[in-house]
Amino acid sequence: VETIVVADATHSVNPSTGEDYDKQFLAAALDLLDGLARALGDSFGQLLDTPGCVGGAGAGGAGTGGSGHFFELLRQCCVDEENDVRRAALCVVGDMASHSRAAFGGEGSERAAGLLPVLLENLQATDPSFYACCSNAAWALGELTVAFGEGAVGAQLEPALRRLGVVITHERREEFSPSHLTNLAVAIGRLGIACPQRAAQQSAEVLGLLAEPEEGCFALEDARWAKYLLPKGYGASGGARLVCCRVLGCVSR
Numbered sequence: 499v500e501t502i503v504v505a506d507a508t509h510s511v512n513p514s515t516g517e518d519y520d521k522q523f524l525a526a527a528l529d530l531l532d533g534l535a536r537a538l539g540d541s542f543g544q545l546l547d548t549p550g551c552v553g554g555a556g557a558g559g560a561g562t563g564g565s566g567h568f569f570e571l572l573r574q575c576c577v578d579e580e581n582d583v584r585r586a587a588l589c590v591v592g593d594m595a596s597h598s599r600a601a602f603g604g605e606g607s608e609r610a611a612g613l614l615p616v617l618l619e620n621l622q623a624t625d626p627s628f629y630a631c632c633s634n635a636a637w638a639l640g641e642l643t644v645a646f647g648e649g650a651v652g653a654q655l656e657p658a659l660r661r662l663g664v665v666i667t668h669e670r671r672e673e674f675s676p677s678h679l680t681n682l683a684v685a686i687g688r689l690g691i692a693c694p695q696r697a698a699q700q701s702a703e704v705l706g707l708l709a710e711p712e713e714g715c716f717a718l719e720d721a722r723w724a725k726y727l728l729p730k731g732y733g734a735s736g737g738a739r740l741v742c743c744r745v746l747g748c749v750s751r
Contacts, residue, residue, distance in 0.1 A: 521580040528575060528586035535590060535598045542594070543601030565601060569609050576616040584620060584631045591617070592638035595645040602646075610642045610650035617642075618654060621661040623668040632665060633678040640685040647692050655693050659700050662686050 535542045546565040575587035591613055594601050602609045620635035622628055639658060643651050651658065665671075666682045674682075690697040 521578070521583050524575070524578075525580070525582040525586045528583065528590055532586065532590045532593050535593045535601070539597050540600035542598040543603060546601060565603055566609075569602075569612070573613060573616055576613070577619060581627055581631055585634055588617070588620060588631060588634035588638050592634065592641045595638065595641035599645050607646045607649040610646045611653060613642070614639070614651060614654040614658070618658055618661050621658075621665055623665045623670055623674075626670075626673060629674060629678060633675070633681045636662065636665075636678075636681040636685040640681065640688045643685070643688040643692050651689060651692060652696075655689060655696055656700055659686065659689055659697060662689075 534545070538545060543565060546568050572587055572590060575583055576591065578584050578587070595610065599606065617635045617639050620628070620631045621639075622632060639651075639662075648655075662682055662685055666679065666686070671679065
């Protein structure tokens with residue numbers, strides 16, 4: 499991963515000195531790291547900090563190696579120009595938060611917060627080719643929220659909710675897969691649970707639930723958000739409206 503990321507950075511500055519590596523190989527390497535994160539669990543962090551496992555030779559020849567360097571490489575992969583690379587990198591972020599939280603180290607919340615801007619950058623619905631990245635970014639955001647709470651997502655809460663609201667109410671949402679809609683809706687719900695008061699303050703602006711209550715609520719109901727957040731006994735029909743009122747603190751008419 500490091501070899502290709504550094505070579506790609508060099509190539510962008512001086513094409514005559516950089517080698518054009520196959521980005522599909524980079525995506526495959528990230529998929530392998532994702533599998534290791536899930537299989538090893540918290541031991542994945544120990545692997546990252548094993549001497550010689552993760553290098554430290556950045557594009558400028560400097561670096562400290564270890565998990566800190568790994569997170570910087572991962573951040574760069576999350577904004578790569580190739581969709582497959584971003585998709586795979588976002589999977590790594592989500593699975594590390596879900597299965598390998600200890601890999602974030604003692605600076606877990608800080609490292610998670612450092613990844614938030616690149617996750618938000620992938621939350622867009624303007625191009626169908628971005629849908630997989632958008633879905634993975636929403637899922638990773640939800641996992642980071644569960645793992646680290648407001649300490650990690652607090653600084654980006656408002657822009658995150660705004661982006662999620664724009665995407666899930668987008669006119670092209672009918673093109674989204676069920677899992678895509680689910681990831682978007684669950685991310686909104688998890689942010690609302692982690693930061694209920696601030697999320698409530700943003701609810702009207704984010705989803706337009708006060709100005710256009712039906713649009714926002716039906717978008718969430720399409721994703722069957724209710725089954726993740728409602729107590730047993732509540733049906734999916736109309737459930738999203740109730741969840742919107744409870745979690746985001748809005749008043750639906």
